[in-house]
Amino acid sequence: MSDNLNSTELWDKVSFSLYQDLGAISFGSFVDPLTPVGIESNRFILKVPGEFADKIIDQWNTEIAMKFVEYANKETGKFIRPEFQKTDDSNNLQESPATSAAKPLEESEQHIPFSQDAGLNPDFTFDHFVIGSGNENARAIAQAVAEGPGKVYNPYLIYGGVGLGKTHLMQAIGNKYAKDNPNARIKYATAEDFLNDFTNSLRKGGDTNATALFKKTYRSLDMLLVDDIQFWAGKPQVQEEFFNTFNALTKANKQIVMTSDRYPNDIPDLQDRLKSRFEQGITSDIQKPDVQTRVAILRNLQDQNDLDIPNDVLQLIGESVDDNVRTLEGAFHKFEAKIRFMNKPATIETAKSILDEINANKKTVVTVDRIQQVVAAYYMQTVDDMKSSRRQSDLVMARHVAIYLTRTMTDMSLPQIGHAFGDRDHSSISHAFTKIEEQVEKEARMKEMIQALAEDIRNGQ
């Protein structure tokens, strides 16, 4: 997934998928003649040549638009819908009313009023963030941080499962601070961006300018937002560099906000001094939204997308899709695409049809292989190591968790599980299972982690 594709790059990728899907003849008639103009918010503007415009648009509205939305989603992670601008024969644009606000990408990018390279998504604001019991604490602290950065809650670390709004909330802090302080220097980077910037600065062969530029970029900020710091697990060099960046910024009372998919103590091979630095600030978690919050999120999406969907339909989708907010948004946009592009009514029946499709896609068979892969990835270990006799503590933990999940999620017997885990005997499988079972009963965090892993395993994520 990339946020940084421009409209031409995205069009190239999506039209390639459409070519494979539709075949050369349909592609030549209905896709090839179109030209991308730009992306405005969640609309992809396409120029349609005058002569065959109506026929082409009809074809899009019955078949191609849905596919476009899906392929564009795969590339960007966003839901972008196509909108058409007809051109007359002399090639002048005739804008339809719905598209008159659309501008080429280059111009729309200039709407960002402050430091252009902050890397913030303007849609990730507090206004667009729905508050519920699973996130109200994190949200309240985020507001305080945005209003008084570098003061009380520094650093601020938000942690929680996949797709629950960590990035959104972190960027809302940046967007609010930027709005209130247009000259503030703010940078959003994923932990991977930070690592890449750092290694690129080193790769320049000891060029002191490159190193100085890296340091200047990160150490002269007013606010640094770093996403997914679990990515640094077991990477001591980048941890060292971040430690220095962290010290430089906090010493100057500059704000640091971070996200992670787990509590810092659960990040394998994270240096103790970083852990203790993180503890100087505040940590809050985001939990899965309850049904009320899920329906409120759907209502929010409805308003943002200018739709009018009956309450019972929103309620049904909200009750049925309980994985995470990203999946919920996915369900909403699938529904939206059906009513916009396939002329389906916004009814319970249409909602049921998309829910059936979602469930059909979800039915991944739970196998021990799948469990081992998901758990190994979570603990940043290899499956082979997990099956081996090595006894390093993170590895043992990963092995025990995978055994516990295999016992609870499959019908395999203890000897069968033993065999799948490097020919262990059934008593050590039973021991591993009991150990984790006890922890699940005692520790809320362990229980949540097991639930999240089980969900990933089932969802085939």
Ligand SMILES: Nc1ncnc2c1ncn2[C@@H]1O[C@H](COP(=O)(O)OP(=O)(O)OP(=O)(O)O)[C@@H](O)[C@H]1O
């Ligand atoms: N409380 C909320 N209100 C409105 N939208 C939300 C909320 N929480 C999450 N979202 C939306 O759900 C999607 C996923 O959120 P986000 O990317 O912030 O998740 P994340 O926790 O950072 O996930 P990951 O661990 O995969 O990075 C985004 O489009 C975001 O806007």
